[in-house]
Amino acid sequence: xxxxxxxxQATDKTIDALQRTVLxxxxxxxxxxxxxxxxxxxxxxxxxxxxxxxxxxxxFPALGKPxxxxxxxxxxxxxxxxxxxxxxxxxxxVIARVYYGRNIRPxxxxxxxxxxxxxxxxxxxxxxDTQRSSTRKLQQFRYVCDCTEHLLTSIRHKRSLAGQHYxxxxxxxPLKLVVSxxx
Numbered sequence: 001x002x003x004x005x006x007x008x009q010a011t012d013k014t015i016d017a018l019q020r021t022v023l024x025x026x027x028x029x030x031x032x033x034x035x036x037x038x039x040x041x042x043x044x045x046x047x048x049x050x051x052x053x054x055x056x057x058x059x060f061p062a063l064g065k066p067x068x069x070x071x072x073x074x075x076x077x078x079x080x081x082x083x084x085x086x087x088x089x090x091x092x093x094v095i096a097r098v099y100y101g102r103n104i105r106p107x108x109x110x111x112x113x114x115x116x117x118x119x120x121x122x123x124x125x126x127x128x129d130t131q132r133s134s135t136r137k138l139q140q141f142r143y144v145c146d147c148t149e150h151l152l153t154s155i156r157h158k159r160s161l162a163g164q165h166y167x168x169x170x171x172x173x174p175l176k177l178v179v180s181x182x183x
Contacts, residue, residue, distance in 0.1 A: 004108065010146070013178070016076075017074060018075060018136065019048050019072065019075070019080055021083065022045060022048075022070065022075065022083065022087055023087075024081075025083055026044065026046060026068070026087060026089045026091055029091040029095075030044065030094075030095075030120060032117075032118070033091075033095045033099075033114070033117070033155075036117060037095075037099050039099065040064060042065065043065045043087045044065055044066050044067070044068055044091075044094055045065050045066070045067040045068070046068050046069075046070070047067065047068075047069045047070070048069075048071075048072040048075070049072070049089070050070055050071040050072075050130060051070060051071065051154065052071070052130075053119070053130040054071060055067050055071050055074045055082065055086045055091070055126045055160065056068065056069065056071065056086050056087075056090040057068070057074075057079075058090050058093040058094055058097075059115045060097060066092045066094045066097070066098075068094065070082075070086070070087075070090070071133060074086075074126075074128050074130070076115070077129070077132070078126075079126065080126045081126075081128075084120065084121075084129075085121055085123070085126070086126060087122055088092070088115060088118040088120035089115070089120065092111050092114040092115045092118060092120070093106065093111060094112040095114045095125070096111040096113075096114050098106075099114075100121050105123050107122075112119060127167075138153040138154050138155065139154040139157075139179075140144040140152065140153055140154070141153075141154065141157040141177065142177070142178040142180075143160075143166070143175040143176060143177055143178060144175065144176055144178055145167070145168035145170075145171055145173045145175050145176070146155055146170060146171050147170055147171040147173075148166070148168070148170070148175045149178070150168065150175055151165075152166070152175070157177075160175070
């Protein structure tokens with residue numbers, strides 16, 4: 001049985017060839033690290049459900065396997081660089097945490113040494129165009145206090161309508177909704 005596992009979402013028949021390439025790359029990097037460190041590789045769950053500006057992220061749940069999440073849109077738009085930099089970047093987080101322990105800095109010397117071993121650039125941030133992958137824009141509502149005007153997102157506005165009270169940080173007075181009279 002393979003020690004490499006991924007979630008149902010990543011094994012769905014709708015998975016595209018590029019995502020399959022990422023899964024193969026992850027498997028190869030984990031195997032390479034296992035040989036290098038002389039210890040078994042961890043099981044990793046992989047999803048392509050990340051939204052927004054992040055290209056990838058790793059989660060280490062208290063129970064269970066590490067989970068790598070990738071932004072499918074950024075993968076599709078930056079395939080070559082994504083495979084070269086982002087995939088090893090996230091796998092290096094898993095390897096560094098498993099082999100060096102949980103008390104290491106996310107982009108510290110342990111992670112950097114794993115990136116060097118993978119032959120990948122140890123940079124922290126990507127430079128992909130995230131214009132199309134940006135998350136939704138929330139509607140804003142005007143509120144006022146005694147000293148200024150505030151813009152609250154639709155989330156806070158709905159909470160305010162449901163009874164949540166918000167105060168100005170400066171004057172400490174309650175915020176009141178500005179009702180628009182223009183039609």
